Amino acid sequence: MPDNHKEHKKDGHYQQARKEGYRARSAYKLLDIQKRFNIFKRAFYILDLGCAPGSWLQVSKKLAIENVNKYQDQYYHRDHYKIMGIDLKKVSSIEDVNLFKLDFTEPEVHKVIEEYFQNSIDLILSDASINKTGNKFADQLNQIKLCLKVLEIANIHLKYKGTLVLKAFQGNDFNDLLKKIRSEFRILRTFKPKSSKKKSNEIYLIGLQKK
Numbered sequence: 001m002p003d004n005h006k007e008h009k010k011d012g013h014y015q016q017a018r019k020e021g022y023r024a025r026s027a028y029k030l031l032d033i034q035k036r037f038n039i040f041k042r043a044f045y046i047l048d049l050g051c052a053p054g055s056w057l058q059v060s061k062k063l064a065i066e067n068v069n070k071y072q073d074q075y076y077h078r079d080h081y082k083i084m085g086i087d088l089k090k091v092s093s094i095e096d097v098n099l100f101k102l103d104f105t106e107p108e109v110h111k112v113i114e115e116y117f118q119n120s121i122d123l124i125l126s127d128a129s130i131n132k133t134g135n136k137f138a139d140q141l142n143q144i145k146l147c148l149k150v151l152e153i154a155n156i157h158l159k160y161k162g163t164l165v166l167k168a169f170q171g172n173d174f175n176d177l178l179k180k181i182r183s184e185f186r187i188l189r190t191f192k193p194k195s196s197k198k199k200s201n202e203i204y205l206i207g208l209q210k211k
Contacts, residue, residue: 032195039208045083048086050104060083068081088103117157139169144173144176160211164207165207
């Protein structure tokens with residue numbers, strides 16, 4: 001374990017995150033996705049599921065503020081933003097971001113989301129991961145189940161033509177998950193950010209233009 005910790009500290013993205021004020025190197029995964037797919041275009045209402053430690057919320061806030069200032073035309077725009085983060089773990093506060101310590105797989109999450117946004121959401125993000133057991137088959141299956149819970153929330157709360165980003169593990173049932181998302185979004189892309197560790201089997205699914 002100490003060796004892994006030392007290697008983590010030597011990681012270039014870890015060092016960059018500390019320098020730029022992000023809470024974790026995972027910020028660069030989201031920035032890679034944004035650079036490739038422009039998922040934050042006109043995104044003002046943003047929900048982050050499994051948000052700890054908060055690096056994706058930091059990126060979301062920065063880009064949402066840019067959107068408020070950038071998009072002041074006759075098309076879809078708002079003069080404010082709303083960002084919510086939900087996680088089982090306690091997350092240190094971020095100014096103007098609503099944080100909830102809650103299991104987003106439980107039914108009560110819908111009331112929390114509705115009361116805060118009071119409108120459909122532009123962008124739903126999830127970098128959530130199950131607690132790995134070391135059994136690749138079981139871990140991958142449980143991650144798929146978690147993805148389906150994220151998709152269920154998107155079905156209810158994501159706006160028409162909204163965007164979804166979630167993390168999956170490749171393996172059994174992965175193709176079934178892809179089919180499910182394709183049935184609900186006009187465009188589906190799979191993407192492994194440069195900042196993902198090479199040995200990781202994680203892959204990000206980007207659903208564009210919700211039907």
